[in-house]
Amino acid sequence: MNTSGIFRRQLSTFATNSSQVLYPSSASDRTQASRLVPHYELDAMPTPPIDNLYADYDDNQTVADFQRDGKIPSDERTMRGLIAWCLQHRQFNALTWLVIKGGVAIFRNLDEEAVQNLAEWLVTSPPVVALDLSGNEIGAAGARALANAIRKNTILTEINLTNNAIRDKGTIAIASALEENQTLKKLVLNQNDISGVGAEALARGLMENDTLCELDLGNNNVRSAGGRSFASLLEVNKTLTRLKLSSNQIGDEGAEAIASVLGVNKTLTNLDVSHNNIRDDGASALGAGLEKNHKLSSLNLGNNRIGDDGASALATGLNKNATLIKLKLGYNDISTTAATLFANALTKNSMLATLRLEGNHIDDAGVTAFEAAMKVNKTLIGLSIGQPFYCDGDEKAHQAINNSLQRNMAEKYKPGAALYINLCLRICTADNQFDYVPDITTVIVDQLALLNPKKVCELGTAFYTADQK
Numbered sequence: 001m002n003t004s005g006i007f008r009r010q011l012s013t014f015a016t017n018s019s020q021v022l023y024p025s026s027a028s029d030r031t032q033a034s035r036l037v038p039h040y041e042l043d044a045m046p047t048p049p050i051d052n053l054y055a056d057y058d059d060n061q062t063v064a065d066f067q068r069d070g071k072i073p074s075d076e077r078t079m080r081g082l083i084a085w086c087l088q089h090r091q092f093n094a095l096t097w098l099v100i101k102g103g104v105a106i107f108r109n110l111d112e113e114a115v116q117n118l119a120e121w122l123v124t125s126p127p128v129v130a131l132d133l134s135g136n137e138i139g140a141a142g143a144r145a146l147a148n149a150i151r152k153n154t155i156l157t158e159i160n161l162t163n164n165a166i167r168d169k170g171t172i173a174i175a176s177a178l179e180e181n182q183t184l185k186k187l188v189l190n191q192n193d194i195s196g197v198g199a200e201a202l203a204r205g206l207m208e209n210d211t212l213c214e215l216d217l218g219n220n221n222v223r224s225a226g227g228r229s230f231a232s233l234l235e236v237n238k239t240l241t242r243l244k245l246s247s248n249q250i251g252d253e254g255a256e257a258i259a260s261v262l263g264v265n266k267t268l269t270n271l272d273v274s275h276n277n278i279r280d281d282g283a284s285a286l287g288a289g290l291e292k293n294h295k296l297s298s299l300n301l302g303n304n305r306i307g308d309d310g311a312s313a314l315a316t317g318l319n320k321n322a323t324l325i326k327l328k329l330g331y332n333d334i335s336t337t338a339a340t341l342f343a344n345a346l347t348k349n350s351m352l353a354t355l356r357l358e359g360n361h362i363d364d365a366g367v368t369a370f371e372a373a374m375k376v377n378k379t380l381i382g383l384s385i386g387q388p389f390y391c392d393g394d395e396k397a398h399q400a401i402n403n404s405l406q407r408n409m410a411e412k413y414k415p416g417a418a419l420y421i422n423l424c425l426r427i428c429t430a431d432n433q434f435d436y437v438p439d440i441t442t443v444i445v446d447q448l449a450l451l452n453p454k455k456v457c458e459l460g461t462a463f464y465t466a467d468q469k
Contacts, residue, residue: 123148235264235265244272255278272300275303
């Protein structure tokens with residue numbers, strides 16, 4: 001039986017969130033939506049109440065069909081056009097009906113008027129829990145309109161505003177709204193030209209917020225001032241679990257500020273400060289912070305400028321840390337000297353599951369050190385110490401590392417999961433979607449490290465059953 005299609009669909013569960021943005025999409029979700037928004041009688045709603053038909057929509061028949069019998073478009077483009085039509089003509093009841101019955105809505109290419117109308121609709125708390133407005137260039141004016149909706153909406157839990165040019169003025173408006181919002185759990189502001197001024201406003205707003213769990217500020221320009229602002233937030237915040245500050249030029253000063261509160265913060269589990277021009281001083285501070293931290297499970301320091309001194313401090317931190325599961329240090333300036341210290345740390349650390357060191361300067365002696373360490377280590381399931389699609393060194397040493405990783409996988413996830421993992425790896429490498437080196441490191445292994453072993457076993461058993469048919 002060819003089960004590659006099944007496997008590929010399952011692999012999507014390990015990918016980052018897609019652009020599926022609005023719920024509900026299933027019967028059970030619609031039932032949940034009716035609980036969230038009791039004033040909508042979901043099953044009893046009549047044909048969508050559209051007041052007028054307009055000839056300016058390029059598919060007027062779609063509108064007519066929708067008005068007459070509630071026919072919902074089957075393709076994304078037509079669905080998107082109908083949603084835009086409803087917004088343009090302020091057909092809010094019809095839009096709500098469309099979202100409830102169709103289960104998906106995609107907001108793209110919105111003009112200023114449409115954004116204003118969307119914000120007005122959101123104020124009524126329609127059954128929308130996740131909103132994706134990425135790539136609409138709504139600007140500061142659109143952000144201010146949405147801020148009013150965020151302040152009053154009682155249903156939304158996720159908002160994605162990636163690439164919208166909201167800049168500091170728009171960010172300040174949203175930050176003010178967060179002081180009053182009590183439902184939002186995830187906010188993505190990636191690629192919005194936000195500086196330290198906007199970052200400070202967000203940190204200040206989140207000090208008054210006790211619901212937001214995930215904040216993505218990647219690809220902005222908050223610099224060291226932003227790092228200091230979020231350090232002040234992390235010192236007192238009790239809800240934020242994931243913070244992404246990649247590609248923000250926070251440098252050593254920003255990294256040092258965040259590191260200084262890692263021993264105090266009790267909630268942050270995932271910190272991404274990759275692509276930030278962090279050098280040895282910042283990495284050394286983070287290493288010292290790991291010694292005192294008892295919550296962080298994932299730390300991404302990839303694509304910085306960390307040398308042996310900073311890496312050595314991080315390895316020392318691993319000797320005392322008991323919570324970190326994922327550590328990414330790919331594409332820095334780390335040599336075999338510091339890599340050997342990481343290998344030694346693996347003989348003492350009993351929690352780390354994935355370690356990425358690809359793109360550094362690790363020679364055969366480093367590979368040998370990891371080979372020896374993996375004979376003792378029982379928890380690591382993913383290790384990358386070579387270049388993408390290429391790895392020098394003794395092939396026997398690499399195979400020995402492979403065998404140790406497989407042993408740890410089998411022990412942690414049991415036999416059914418071993419087949420699942422191998423199939424995932426085979427599919428990924430066949431599609432050239434991920435880096436592949438002889439020591440079996442992929443994004444899949446990275447994600448497995450954070451999954452409940454019981455869940456992985458269930459998936460493995462399902463794949464095994466499908467493979468036997």
